[in-house]
Amino acid sequence: MSSPTPDAAPIKGRYLALFALIVVYTFNFLDRQIISILKDPIAQELGLSDTQLGLMGGLAFALLYTTLAIPVAWLADRTSRVWIMTTALAVWSGFTALCGLAHNFTHLFIARMGVGVGEAGGVAPAYSLIADYFPPKQRAKALAIYSFGIPVGSAAGVLFGGLLAAKVDWRFAFIAIGLAGILIAPLFRLMVKDPPRGRYDATAGKPLGFIAACRLAFAKPTFWLLSFGAACSSMVSYGFMYWLPTFLSRSLHLDLVSRSWFLAALLFIGGVAGMALGGVLGDKLGQKSKRAYPLIPCVAFVISVPLYALGVLATTAETAFALFLLPQALGLMWLGPVLTAVQHLGPGHSRTMISSLFLLINNLIGIAVGTWFFGAASDYLKPLYGDASIKYAFLAGLSFYVMAAILLFFASLRIRRDWVD
Known part of the structure; x- marks a missing residue:
């Protein structure tokens, strides 16, 4: 067993590395979320149902x-994390470009799988790199800053995707954004180095x-x-963000460009504010009590439910935006505190594996089930509510925020015993 080095000199270039990681994460969510704003023109051209759109955006x-x-x-955990991320960026960007060449549901489904x-x-690998670049007392803030890639990438995806689709078509939007990611990959490899593993931790092996x-x-x-609590919250956040353009079109009658600006502003302003606040509170309150890490998002989810419900029932775009903004921020406050807690549930030399198990649960349920649930619920309710069915699917889906809050509350009762310094 080696001794931790909490007072070791900061690794040179760690903020440059964090910036590069944010850029890659931005492209991660840009390529992931662009489908949300493009799915309506895709559905019109390819003749897809809401259930098919949900499967394409989630399960695929x-x-x-x-x-x-x-x-x-x-x-x-055994080789270069930086090389893995470089290769990953090139691969997912290439398949994003291929989405623009799809001519039916099967082609697009396979490209999205790619x-x-x-x-x-x-x-x-990025979580692991950040944990080795930053000491424990700074990790919640560093992970929250890294997570800015989610709102920035999501906002960029819906904005540029929507504007490019309106100016040219949806195929051009996929191809242009995919090629941009391919060009970024070699620059990332040059900017980021693998730091020593577990340099701030008490265990090594x-x-x-x-x-x-x-x-x-x-x-x-x-x-x-923590995993299932985050997964329940992700069902709401991924489901809402994927289907919100459809809600804006069917219930509030906004055109493609207006939907793009609405969603981009909501994702960027609410997302950055929520993640920053979650990271600051996580570092500040987590030093006083480990229970704060799950309790911060627990409280945030409880407050979000009635605000989201009021936003869904709004009759104007301006009212809906004002009501959605705060719960959008609150719904993303979990990232800094919860990701920090997950990093401390196992030894430093195996953080990537622990993180991947967490992501397996969170994303398989959150993305695959969340986007499908809202689409399937919309199709199920369509005979009763017509184009307003997506509105009632949203209201039903808010129950998952309640489940998330309950699971995180119970996590707060146990976290001290499971924590690894």
């Missing part, structure tokens, strides 16, 4: 994204394999409560 991406993350994490294959190597990591996770109830 999440199926291989979540399962391949496990072997990629095993590899990242995006998921690439993105399987884009997140867990041989990386855990998949079975050993599962055994470790099974022994820690906090891991499962």
Whole structure:
């Protein structure tokens, strides 16, 4: 066992590395979320139902994204995390470009699976890199700043995707954004270096394999409560953001360009504010009590439910935006605190594997089930409510925020016993 080095000199270039990681994460979500703003023109051209759109946006991406993350994490704990992320960026960007060449549901489904294959190597290695660049007392803030890639990438995806589709067509939007990611990949490799593993941690040793990591996770109830709590919240956040353009079109009658600006502003302003606040509160309150890490998002989700419900029932775009803004911020406050807690549920030398297990649960349920649920619920309710069915699907889906809050509350009761310094 080696001694931790909490007072070690900061690794040179760690903020440059963090910036590069944010850029890659931005492209991660740009390529992931562009489908949300483009799905309506795609559906019109290819004749797709809401259920098919939900499968294309969720299951097609999440199926291989979540399962391949496990072997990629095993590899990242033993080889260069930077090379893995570089390759991943090039692969998912290439498949994003291929989405623009699809001519039916099957072609587009396969291309979206390819995006998921690439993105399987884009997140867990980054969590591990950040944990080795920043000491424990700064990790919640660093991970929250890294997570800015989610609102920035999501906003850029819907804005540029929508504007390019309105100016040219949806195919051009996929191709242009995919090629941009391919050009970024070699620059990322030049900017980021692999830091020493576990330099700030009390334990060091041989990386855990998949079975050993599962055994470790099974022994820690906090891991499962955090994972399924985050997954329930992701069902709402991914589902809402994927289907919100449809709601804006059918219920508020906004055109493609107006929907793009509405959603981009909501994602950027609410997302950045929520993640920044979650990171600051996580670092500040988490130093006083470990229970704060799950309790911060727990409270945020409870407050979000009535505000989202009021926004869904709004009759004007201005009212809906004002009501959606705060819950959008609150709904993303979990990232800094929860991701920090997950990093401390296992030894430092196997963080990538622990993170990948967390992402497997969070994304398989959140992305695959979340986007499908809202689409299937909309189709189910359409005979009763017509074009307003997506509105009532949203209201039903808010129950998952309540479930998330309950699971995170129970995680707060156990987290001290499962924490690894």
